[in-house]
Amino acid sequence: MASTSSNKSRCATCGKNIGTFTCRGCSQDFCLSHAQEHRQLLGKQMDEDVILMHDQFQQCLNEQVKQPSLHPLMKEINEWEKQSIEKIQLVAQVARQKVLNIISKHTDNVIIALTSIKEQLSRARDDDDFFESDINEWKENLEKLKTDLNTPKAITIKFDDKMNSFIPKISVHKERPITERFERFLGDIQIEENGQLITHGNSNAHATVRGKGEYSSGQRLFRFKIENKRTS
Ligand SMILES: [Zn+2]
Ligand SMILES: [Zn+2]
Structure with a gap:
């Protein structure tokens, strides 16, 4: 890697042009001592960045193997479950x-x-x-x-x-309770007690009465009590 003195380049660290070495990784030139320093720096980067990343990842992987239920996808399912139950x-x-x-x-x-x-x-x-x-x-x-x-x-x-x-x-x-009551009538009839009672007059004429409710479907049950029935 050493070059001849005629075309020596300057060291990227100290600027001196003595015994130049070129790093193939970054194409920078260094003097002997700074070439060694550059290697050391690379070694430090290797330890601090890559090895650290590796170790951290290894730890994640170990935890994953130990507790597969902590996988992010499992967490997603758990979250869905929790939110659904809350709803x-x-x-x-x-x-x-x-x-x-x-x-x-x-x-x-x-x-x-x-x-x-x-x-x-x-x-x-x-x-x-x-x-x-x-x-x-x-x-x-x-x-x-x-x-x-x-x-x-x-x-x-x-x-x-x-x-x-x-x-x-x-x-x-x-369900709304239906309180049925008499509402309209035709003939000799009187509606009393708030629609709960109807009384036919003294005449023998036919009369009709109808309730308040109107129904279009379903079954209804009405109960009547006939009092004071007169036959004539
Ligand atoms: Zn380099
Ligand atoms: Zn140098």
Whole structure:
């Protein structure tokens, strides 16, 4: 690598043109002592940069082998799992709260209905005024209240699978109670007690009455009680 004195180049470190060596890696010229220094520098770079990088990577690899579950792809799956569960928990919490709210109001209604039955029972007992049909009706009403308390018809749970998603979204719906009442009539009829009672007049003429509700589908059950029926 030494060149003749006539075409000696200057050392890249000290600028002197003595005994020049050329580094094939970086094409710089150096004097003997600085050529050695340049090699040492390269050796240091090798240790500090490449070996260090290698060691760090080796350590990563060892950890990977030891704990494959820490792979970045596994972390991605874990993150998806966590976020999905959080979303579901949020929707479930909203649904639970809604059911609790409806149930609380619904229970109040059941309490009112039960109190009313209790009053009817006490009155009937005091007056000793009841028959088999009354007993059956009370039993039926109590049975209905019991069923309604446990499985209220007022609440429905729906699963929305319109999006054809992997997990259908749950939602809670409160059915609006329909309190049917008489509204329109034709003929000798009077509507009383806020549409709960109709009375036919003294005439024998036919009369018609219709309820407030209008229905286009489903099945409805209406109960009437005919009192003071007169035959003529
Ligand atoms: Zn070099
Ligand atoms: Zn030099």
